[in-house]
Amino acid sequence: MKRSLIGLTILASFGCFADGALDLNTLSNNDTDNLVWVGHLSPDTDSAVSVILASHIYGGEAALTGDANPESKFVFKYCGMDAPKVKANFSSHDIGLVDFNQSTQLAKSVDPSSIVAIIDHHAMGSSPISMPQIVTMDIRAWGSAATILAANAEELHIKLPKNVACAGLGAILSDTVVFQSSTTTEYDKRYAEKLAEIAGVKDINDFGQQMLLAKSDLSHFSAETILTMDYKNFEFAGKKVGIGVAETLRAQQLINRKQDFFEAIQAYKKAQNLDYLFFSITDTKHKRANILWADDADKQVLSEAFKMKIKSDILVLDGVTSRKRQIGPAIQQAIEAL
Secondary structure (H helix, E strand, C coil), X not given: CCCCCCCEEECXXXXXXXXXXXXXXXXXXXXXXXXXXXXXXXXXXXXXXXXXXXXXXXXXXXXXXXXXXXXXXXXXXXXXXXXXXXXXXXXXXXEEEECCXXXXXXXXXXXXXXXXXXXXXXXXXXXXXXXXXXXXEEECCCCCHHHHHHHHHHHCCCCCCHHHHHHHHHHHHHHCCCCCCCCCCHHHHHHHHHHHXXXXXXXXXXXXXXXHHHHHCCCCCCHHHHHHHCEEEEEECCEEEEEEEEEECCHHHHHCCHHHHHHHHHHHHHHCCCCEEEEEEEECCCCEEEEEECCHHHHHHXXXXXXXXXXXXXXXXXXXXXXXXXXXXXXXXXXXXX
């Protein structure tokens, strides 16, 4: 079944929300003393920053499920702020989710019945989080969760501090690959400019290029670490699917290590009991994906997904840069067609 990005905002129109759902419109209705904002597993920059934006706008604590990646660390340093703390146990908190809605990307200690809000920019795919209660959702087909939160701050007349605005700009630039990704919208560009003005960032492109450089040199990381640095689990047609991505200006540096990646991919697929596993070395300079896989079953899916006979041990796809818009949907469609 063909799916497209979902753009919707589901907000209650009455006073206090039922079942403890967070009111994203009238902040005085909320009790946020026990609220924690958290993003998906293997947090990227959009996820790591969006929890900060959400906590600043709505109250509560910002937390990560794991360590910030090299690009995120660069953004936090550039903007003069600390990364949110990594939290291991979310079981005793009310939870606001940002940048995802899939059960496969939810920290294990989060009880779905404790979720009070979801702010996201991804499609609600084949394994959305199942919750027994009504939850406030703000889901839009924009390029970044940080863009949605910047718009919400503006709507609520909340002034973002300079360092938070700077990090928000970094999150937008990260998820849109400095506006080069197919997921980029005019909203992303508009709010990037507004955040840059607040932050005092005079050259948005230069900031973005510095970010790309910060995430590109992965030579000191093991193949196993790089595989899961920007990694997401999915469930397509009842199959467990993993897709890892390394976005880099120095793609050849990683391609030269492809044997190490083959071994890491095969080991991780077996250890996690996955049905399929794919890893894209995404060349942000030349706008192409270089996809690796574990075995013949994965290769068959890729062949069907991209309608080509694969004759090499790496699949090169010109013009493909987005897991969300291009790689993931093609793989999903192929698996569902098997």
